[in-house]
Amino acid sequence: MLPYIHTTTRLVNTQTFQEIDVVNSCGNRSCPICSKVRSQRLFSLYSPLFAVIEPSKLSLLTLTFPNTNTLSEGLFVLKNAVSHLRHQKLFKDKVKGGLASIEVTYNQGWHVHVHMLLYSDFLIRKKLIKSWFKLTGGYIVDVRQVKTEPLQALNYILKYVQKGLKFRGVPPEQVDDFYYIYNATMYRFRSFFSFGCFYGVKKEKSPDWESVDYLESLKKGVLSHKHSHSFSRFSDFLDELSYKESRGLTF
Numbered sequence: 001m002l003p004y005i006h007t008t009t010r011l012v013n014t015q016t017f018q019e020i021d022v023v024n025s026c027g028n029r030s031c032p033i034c035s036k037v038r039s040q041r042l043f044s045l046y047s048p049l050f051a052v053i054e055p056s057k058l059s060l061l062t063l064t065f066p067n068t069n070t071l072s073e074g075l076f077v078l079k080n081a082v083s084h085l086r087h088q089k090l091f092k093d094k095v096k097g098g099l100a101s102i103e104v105t106y107n108q109g110w111h112v113h114v115h116m117l118l119y120s121d122f123l124i125r126k127k128l129i130k131s132w133f134k135l136t137g138g139y140i141v142d143v144r145q146v147k148t149e150p151l152q153a154l155n156y157i158l159k160y161v162q163k164g165l166k167f168r169g170v171p172p173e174q175v176d177d178f179y180y181i182y183n184a185t186m187y188r189f190r191s192f193f194s195f196g197c198f199y200g201v202k203k204e205k206s207p208d209w210e211s212v213d214y215l216e217s218l219k220k221g222v223l224s225h226k227h228s229h230s231f232s233r234f235s236d237f238l239d240e241l242s243y244k245e246s247r248g249l250t251f
């Protein structure tokens with residue numbers, strides 16, 4: 001297994017001067033720590049919506065297609081096919097929105113597939129199978145209505161964000177190479193995406209937390225207009241800063 005190196009950034013609350021260290025992502029999609037953090041972030045982003053959603057309109061859909069020789073080919077086929085499917089009348093008329101998580105495994109070739117949580121009136125399974133087959137040559141399409149609480153369904157789709165990578169039939173001495181290929185190909189690739197009514201959901205950022213670098217610039221007397229609202233009186237802040245420094249508190 002490759003080493004995952006995480007740096008940290010110290011944040012300071014400009015109102016309370018409380019300090020926290022946050023762990024930065026190592027950028028490796030196979031990293032179990034970063035995957036968990038990503039999944040938790042997505043849960044906190046979408047859970048308010050799922051708390052008020054109409055449960056009977058949720059369904060789970062799994063779309064697969066035959067293995068590809070390279071991972072990039074599999075991702076390309078999947079993204080194109082999903083995009084085409086979403087623009088078909090059948091899909092557009094019925095589906096109001098959805099969340100989708102791409103899963104990758106390896107077993108005598110790269111197996112790329114997508115799990116979707118859809119918010120829709122209903123889906124016509126037969127027509128969907130036909131469309132997907134035409135687009136990808138894929139033959140397994142699973143559509144199920146969600147019978148659990150909406151938040152459980154959200155957790156279900158998010159479990160694929162943090163699911164460990166499975167290689168079958170790869171000699172042990174080649175496993176690291178496969179991890180390398182996976183991480184290099186998936187770097188910055190959107191393996192989780194939203195569309196329709198779930199698109200563009202954003203978490204409000206707390207304006208009070210700033211990184212240490214920003215505080216360093218404040219110490220030098222540079223205060224950007226963007227942040228000027230954070231302080232009632234700039235001089236109060238500088239006083240507080242020198243008070244903290246005099247007590248040996250590091251930033």
Ligand SMILES: [Zn+2]
Pocket residue numbers: 004005006025026027028031032033034035
């Ligand atoms: Zn990581």
